[in-house]
Amino acid sequence: MQAPELKAPAFVRSGRSRTQVERWSWIFMRASGVILIVLIFTHLFINLLTGDGVNQIDFAFVAGKWASPLWKVWDLTMLVLAMIHGGNGMRLLINDYARTTWLRKTLKVALATSVTLIIVLGSLVIFTFDPCPEGTDPALLNIELCEDLGRL
Amino acid sequence: MQSAPTLYRGREGMWMWVVHRATGVAIFFFLVVHVIDTALVRVSPEAYNEVIASYKTPIFGLVEAGLVAAIILHAFNGLRIIAIDTWPWALKHQRALVWVVWGIMIVLMAGFLPRHLSHVFGGA
Numbered sequence: 378m379q380a381p382e383l384k385a386p387a388f389v390r391s392g393r394s395r396t397q398v399e400r401w402s403w404i405f406m407r408a409s410g411v412i413l414i415v416l417i418f419t420h421l422f423i424n425l426l427t428g429d430g431v432n433q434i435d436f437a438f439v440a441g442k443w444a445s446p447l448w449k450v451w452d453l454t455m456l457v458l459a460m461i462h463g464g465n466g467m468r469l470l471i472n473d474y475a476r477t478t479w480l481r482k483t484l485k486v487a488l489a490t491s492v493t494l495i496i497v498l499g500s501l502v503i504f505t506f507d508p509c510p511e512g513t514d515p516a517l518l519n520i521e522l523c524e525d526l527g528r529l
Numbered sequence: 530m531q532s533a534p535t536l537y538r539g540r541e542g543m544w545m546w547v548v549h550r551a552t553g554v555a556i557f558f559f560l561v562v563h564v565i566d567t568a569l570v571r572v573s574p575e576a577y578n579e580v581i582a583s584y585k586t587p588i589f590g591l592v593e594a595g596l597v598a599a600i601i602l603h604a605f606n607g608l609r610i611i612a613i614d615t616w617p618w619a620l621k622h623q624r625a626l627v628w629v630v631w632g633i634m635i636v637l638m639a640g641f642l643p644r645h646l647s648h649v650f651g652g653a
Protein backbone atom coordinates (compact mmCIF):
# COMPACT_ATOMS: atom_id res chain seq x y z
CA MET A 378 0.00 0.00 0.00
CA GLN A 379 1.21 3.49 -0.84
CA ALA A 380 0.64 6.65 1.15
CA PRO A 381 -2.17 8.53 -0.61
CA GLU A 382 -1.09 11.45 -2.75
CA LEU A 383 -2.14 14.62 -0.93
CA LYS A 384 -2.88 17.92 -2.60
CA ALA A 385 -1.87 21.10 -0.78
CA PRO A 386 -4.96 22.49 0.98
CA ALA A 387 -6.49 25.49 -0.77
CA PHE A 388 -6.79 27.37 2.50
CA VAL A 389 -6.26 26.87 6.21
CA ARG A 390 -8.66 28.00 8.91
CA SER A 391 -6.26 30.73 10.08
CA GLY A 392 -6.75 32.37 6.69
CA ARG A 393 -3.05 32.55 5.99
CA SER A 394 -1.61 30.61 3.12
CA ARG A 395 0.68 27.76 4.09
CA THR A 396 4.28 28.78 4.28
CA GLN A 397 7.68 27.30 4.97
CA VAL A 398 6.93 27.95 8.64
CA GLU A 399 4.59 24.96 8.75
CA ARG A 400 7.22 22.79 7.15
CA TRP A 401 9.77 23.77 9.81
CA SER A 402 7.16 23.23 12.49
CA TRP A 403 6.58 19.70 11.13
CA ILE A 404 10.30 18.90 11.10
CA PHE A 405 10.91 20.45 14.53
CA MET A 406 8.14 18.46 16.21
CA ARG A 407 9.63 15.20 14.97
CA ALA A 408 13.29 16.02 15.68
CA SER A 409 12.66 17.52 19.14
CA GLY A 410 10.21 14.74 19.99
CA VAL A 411 12.82 12.04 19.49
CA ILE A 412 15.41 13.95 21.55
CA LEU A 413 12.86 14.64 24.30
CA ILE A 414 12.14 10.94 24.66
CA VAL A 415 15.77 10.38 25.70
CA LEU A 416 15.95 13.51 27.88
CA ILE A 417 12.63 13.00 29.71
CA PHE A 418 12.80 9.23 30.23
CA THR A 419 16.27 9.64 31.75
CA HIS A 420 14.97 12.50 33.94
CA LEU A 421 12.08 10.35 35.17
CA PHE A 422 14.31 7.32 35.71
CA ILE A 423 16.87 9.19 37.81
CA ASN A 424 14.36 11.17 39.85
CA LEU A 425 11.70 8.49 40.41
CA LEU A 426 13.43 5.10 40.20
CA THR A 427 16.98 5.48 41.55
CA GLY A 428 17.68 5.77 45.29
CA ASP A 429 14.55 6.47 47.33
CA GLY A 430 12.62 7.60 44.27
CA VAL A 431 10.37 10.61 44.78
CA ASN A 432 11.20 10.62 48.53
CA GLN A 433 14.83 11.52 47.83
CA ILE A 434 13.92 14.81 46.16
CA ASP A 435 14.71 17.90 48.19
CA PHE A 436 16.95 20.97 48.01
CA ALA A 437 20.11 18.96 48.77
CA PHE A 438 19.28 16.48 45.98
CA VAL A 439 18.90 19.27 43.41
CA ALA A 440 22.14 20.86 44.66
CA GLY A 441 23.91 17.53 44.14
CA LYS A 442 22.61 17.18 40.59
CA TRP A 443 23.30 20.76 39.52
CA ALA A 444 26.85 20.52 40.90
CA SER A 445 27.50 18.70 37.64
CA PRO A 446 27.49 20.71 34.40
CA LEU A 447 26.05 17.66 32.63
CA TRP A 448 22.71 17.92 34.47
CA LYS A 449 22.62 21.69 34.06
CA VAL A 450 22.97 21.36 30.29
CA TRP A 451 20.56 18.40 30.34
CA ASP A 452 17.86 20.35 32.17
CA LEU A 453 18.39 23.49 30.08
CA THR A 454 18.04 21.52 26.82
CA MET A 455 14.99 19.72 28.18
CA LEU A 456 13.46 23.03 29.29
CA VAL A 457 13.90 24.78 25.93
CA LEU A 458 12.95 21.83 23.70
CA ALA A 459 9.96 20.75 25.81
CA MET A 460 8.52 24.26 26.09
CA ILE A 461 8.86 24.94 22.35
CA HIS A 462 7.56 21.47 21.42
CA GLY A 463 4.61 21.86 23.80
CA GLY A 464 4.02 25.50 22.87
CA ASN A 465 3.97 24.64 19.16
CA GLY A 466 1.57 21.79 19.89
CA MET A 467 -0.73 24.23 21.70
CA ARG A 468 -0.48 26.59 18.71
CA LEU A 469 -1.80 23.82 16.45
CA LEU A 470 -4.70 23.26 18.84
CA ILE A 471 -5.50 26.98 18.82
CA ASN A 472 -5.54 26.89 15.00
CA ASP A 473 -7.96 23.96 15.12
CA TYR A 474 -10.36 25.03 17.82
CA ALA A 475 -10.35 28.84 18.16
CA ARG A 476 -12.88 29.99 15.61
CA THR A 477 -12.47 33.75 15.41
CA THR A 478 -9.41 35.69 14.32
CA TRP A 479 -9.59 37.73 17.49
CA LEU A 480 -9.61 34.67 19.74
CA ARG A 481 -6.77 33.01 17.83
CA LYS A 482 -4.63 36.17 18.05
CA THR A 483 -5.34 36.64 21.75
CA LEU A 484 -4.63 33.02 22.66
CA LYS A 485 -1.42 32.98 20.62
CA VAL A 486 -0.12 36.15 22.25
CA ALA A 487 -0.90 34.65 25.68
CA LEU A 488 0.78 31.39 24.68
CA ALA A 489 3.93 33.03 23.29
CA THR A 490 4.19 35.17 26.43
CA SER A 491 3.87 32.20 28.81
CA VAL A 492 6.33 30.05 26.86
CA THR A 493 8.89 32.88 26.85
CA LEU A 494 8.42 33.63 30.55
CA ILE A 495 8.78 29.96 31.55
CA ILE A 496 11.94 29.50 29.45
CA VAL A 497 13.47 32.68 30.93
CA LEU A 498 12.48 31.70 34.49
CA GLY A 499 13.76 28.13 34.15
CA SER A 500 17.06 29.26 32.61
CA LEU A 501 17.63 31.89 35.31
CA VAL A 502 17.01 29.24 37.97
CA ILE A 503 19.63 26.93 36.46
CA PHE A 504 22.23 29.68 35.89
CA THR A 505 21.82 31.54 39.19
CA PHE A 506 21.36 28.50 41.44
CA ASP A 507 23.14 28.82 44.80
CA PRO A 508 23.67 25.40 46.42
CA CYS A 509 24.63 26.86 49.82
CA PRO A 510 22.59 29.99 50.61
CA GLU A 511 23.82 32.04 53.57
CA GLY A 512 22.02 31.49 56.89
CA THR A 513 20.28 28.23 55.99
CA ASP A 514 19.96 25.42 58.52
CA PRO A 515 22.85 23.11 57.43
CA ALA A 516 20.53 20.12 57.84
CA LEU A 517 18.78 21.25 54.66
CA LEU A 518 21.97 21.59 52.65
CA ASN A 519 24.10 19.13 50.72
CA ILE A 520 26.75 19.24 53.47
CA GLU A 521 29.45 17.37 51.57
CA LEU A 522 29.08 19.66 48.55
CA CYS A 523 29.07 22.87 50.62
CA GLU A 524 32.17 21.73 52.57
CA ASP A 525 33.94 21.01 49.27
CA LEU A 526 32.98 24.47 48.06
CA GLY A 527 34.31 25.97 51.32
CA ARG A 528 30.88 27.40 52.05
CA LEU A 529 30.32 25.49 55.28
CA MET B 530 -30.28 10.61 13.98
CA GLN B 531 -28.60 10.59 10.59
CA SER B 532 -25.02 11.75 10.97
CA ALA B 533 -23.39 14.07 8.47
CA PRO B 534 -20.80 12.61 6.12
CA THR B 535 -17.40 12.94 7.71
CA LEU B 536 -13.75 12.44 7.00
CA TYR B 537 -13.22 10.92 10.44
CA ARG B 538 -12.59 7.23 10.10
CA GLY B 539 -13.06 6.45 13.79
CA ARG B 540 -11.56 3.35 15.29
CA GLU B 541 -8.08 3.05 16.78
CA GLY B 542 -6.34 5.71 14.70
CA MET B 543 -8.79 8.46 15.54
CA TRP B 544 -9.02 7.57 19.22
CA MET B 545 -5.24 7.58 19.47
CA TRP B 546 -5.24 11.03 17.88
CA VAL B 547 -7.56 12.19 20.69
CA VAL B 548 -5.31 10.53 23.30
CA HIS B 549 -2.25 12.20 21.75
CA ARG B 550 -3.85 15.68 21.99
CA ALA B 551 -5.19 15.15 25.51
CA THR B 552 -1.90 13.82 26.90
CA GLY B 553 0.04 16.58 25.10
CA VAL B 554 -2.05 19.32 26.72
CA ALA B 555 -1.81 17.69 30.16
CA ILE B 556 1.99 17.34 29.94
CA PHE B 557 2.34 20.97 28.75
CA PHE B 558 0.44 22.35 31.74
CA PHE B 559 2.32 20.04 34.10
CA LEU B 560 5.62 21.39 32.76
CA VAL B 561 4.57 25.02 33.32
CA VAL B 562 3.72 24.22 36.97
CA HIS B 563 6.85 22.09 37.31
CA VAL B 564 9.26 24.85 36.22
CA ILE B 565 7.58 27.16 38.75
CA ASP B 566 7.86 24.64 41.60
CA THR B 567 11.52 24.00 40.71
CA ALA B 568 12.08 27.79 40.74
CA LEU B 569 11.45 27.69 44.50
CA VAL B 570 15.07 26.54 44.92
CA ARG B 571 15.87 30.24 44.27
CA VAL B 572 13.45 31.38 46.98
CA SER B 573 14.83 29.22 49.79
CA PRO B 574 15.62 25.58 50.59
CA GLU B 575 12.74 25.65 53.10
CA ALA B 576 10.23 26.80 50.49
CA TYR B 577 11.36 24.18 47.95
CA ASN B 578 11.33 21.31 50.45
CA GLU B 579 7.91 22.28 51.74
CA VAL B 580 6.32 22.26 48.28
CA ILE B 581 8.15 19.14 47.10
CA ALA B 582 6.88 17.35 50.23
CA SER B 583 3.43 17.45 48.64
CA TYR B 584 4.82 15.46 45.67
CA LYS B 585 5.46 12.62 48.12
CA THR B 586 1.87 12.31 49.37
CA PRO B 587 -0.28 9.34 48.22
CA ILE B 588 -2.58 11.51 46.08
CA PHE B 589 0.29 13.18 44.21
CA GLY B 590 2.00 9.80 44.00
CA LEU B 591 -0.96 8.52 41.99
CA VAL B 592 -1.05 11.68 39.87
CA GLU B 593 2.66 11.14 39.09
CA ALA B 594 1.89 7.58 38.01
CA GLY B 595 -0.83 8.92 35.69
CA LEU B 596 1.59 11.52 34.36
CA VAL B 597 4.22 8.89 33.63
CA ALA B 598 1.61 6.77 31.80
CA ALA B 599 0.55 9.83 29.77
CA ILE B 600 4.17 10.58 28.86
CA ILE B 601 4.77 6.99 27.73
CA LEU B 602 1.63 7.03 25.56
CA HIS B 603 2.48 10.42 24.04
CA ALA B 604 6.11 9.48 23.40
CA PHE B 605 5.48 6.11 21.75
CA ASN B 606 2.47 7.33 19.79
CA GLY B 607 4.73 10.14 18.55
CA LEU B 608 7.12 7.46 17.26
CA ARG B 609 4.13 5.71 15.68
CA ILE B 610 3.21 8.93 13.84
CA ILE B 611 6.79 9.33 12.59
CA ALA B 612 6.77 5.70 11.43
CA ILE B 613 3.44 6.15 9.60
CA ASP B 614 4.79 9.25 7.83
CA THR B 615 7.96 7.46 6.84
CA TRP B 616 7.20 3.86 5.89
CA PRO B 617 4.27 2.55 3.85
CA TRP B 618 4.53 -0.62 5.94
CA ALA B 619 3.70 1.33 9.08
CA LEU B 620 0.84 3.16 7.36
CA LYS B 621 -0.67 -0.16 6.38
CA HIS B 622 -0.40 -1.44 9.94
CA GLN B 623 -1.11 1.85 11.74
CA ARG B 624 -4.04 0.32 13.60
CA ALA B 625 -2.03 -2.60 14.92
CA LEU B 626 0.65 -0.12 15.95
CA VAL B 627 -1.89 1.61 18.22
CA TRP B 628 -2.09 -1.62 20.21
CA VAL B 629 1.70 -1.88 20.22
CA VAL B 630 1.81 1.59 21.84
CA TRP B 631 -0.65 0.50 24.57
CA GLY B 632 1.31 -2.72 25.05
CA ILE B 633 4.55 -0.80 25.57
CA MET B 634 2.79 1.45 28.07
CA ILE B 635 1.52 -1.54 30.05
CA VAL B 636 4.94 -3.24 30.11
CA LEU B 637 6.77 -0.06 31.18
CA MET B 638 4.15 0.75 33.83
CA ALA B 639 4.41 -2.82 35.16
CA GLY B 640 8.10 -2.11 35.73
CA PHE B 641 7.56 1.39 37.12
CA LEU B 642 4.51 1.05 39.39
CA PRO B 643 5.70 -1.48 42.01
CA ARG B 644 8.81 0.56 42.76
CA HIS B 645 7.13 3.97 42.63
CA LEU B 646 4.11 2.90 44.70
CA SER B 647 6.31 1.32 47.35
CA HIS B 648 8.15 4.65 47.61
CA VAL B 649 4.88 6.55 47.88
CA PHE B 650 2.94 4.20 50.15
CA GLY B 651 5.76 2.35 51.91
CA GLY B 652 7.69 5.48 52.76
CA ALA B 653 10.84 3.62 51.75
Ligand code: HEM
Nearest residue numbers: 424434439442452455456459499500502503560564567593
Ligand atom coordinates in the same frame (compact mmCIF):
# COMPACT_ATOMS: atom_id res chain seq x y z
C1 HEM C 1 6.72 13.29 38.42
C2 HEM C 1 7.72 13.34 37.59
C3 HEM C 1 8.87 14.34 37.75
C4 HEM C 1 9.65 14.59 38.84
C5 HEM C 1 9.57 13.93 40.22
C6 HEM C 1 10.60 15.62 38.47
C7 HEM C 1 11.57 16.16 39.32
C8 HEM C 1 12.42 17.20 38.98
C9 HEM C 1 13.47 17.71 39.83
C10 HEM C 1 13.83 17.18 41.22
C11 HEM C 1 14.08 18.74 39.18
C12 HEM C 1 15.27 19.54 39.68
C13 HEM C 1 16.54 19.32 38.86
C14 HEM C 1 16.80 17.91 38.42
O1 HEM C 1 16.45 16.95 39.11
O2 HEM C 1 17.37 17.75 37.31
C15 HEM C 1 13.42 18.89 37.91
C16 HEM C 1 13.72 19.83 36.96
C17 HEM C 1 13.16 19.87 35.68
N1 HEM C 1 12.23 18.99 35.17
FE1 HEM C 1 11.32 17.48 36.15
N2 HEM C 1 10.38 15.96 37.16
C18 HEM C 1 9.33 15.20 36.68
C19 HEM C 1 8.79 15.22 35.40
C20 HEM C 1 9.22 16.07 34.39
C21 HEM C 1 8.67 16.07 33.03
C22 HEM C 1 7.58 15.15 32.53
C23 HEM C 1 9.35 17.05 32.35
C24 HEM C 1 9.21 17.50 30.91
C25 HEM C 1 8.09 17.51 30.24
C26 HEM C 1 10.29 17.66 33.27
C27 HEM C 1 11.12 18.71 32.97
C28 HEM C 1 11.97 19.36 33.86
C29 HEM C 1 12.74 20.54 33.53
C30 HEM C 1 12.73 21.28 32.19
C31 HEM C 1 13.49 20.87 34.69
C32 HEM C 1 14.43 22.08 34.85
C33 HEM C 1 13.63 23.20 35.46
C34 HEM C 1 14.38 24.51 35.51
O3 HEM C 1 15.02 24.90 34.52
O4 HEM C 1 14.27 25.22 36.52
N3 HEM C 1 10.19 17.04 34.50
N4 HEM C 1 12.41 17.93 37.81
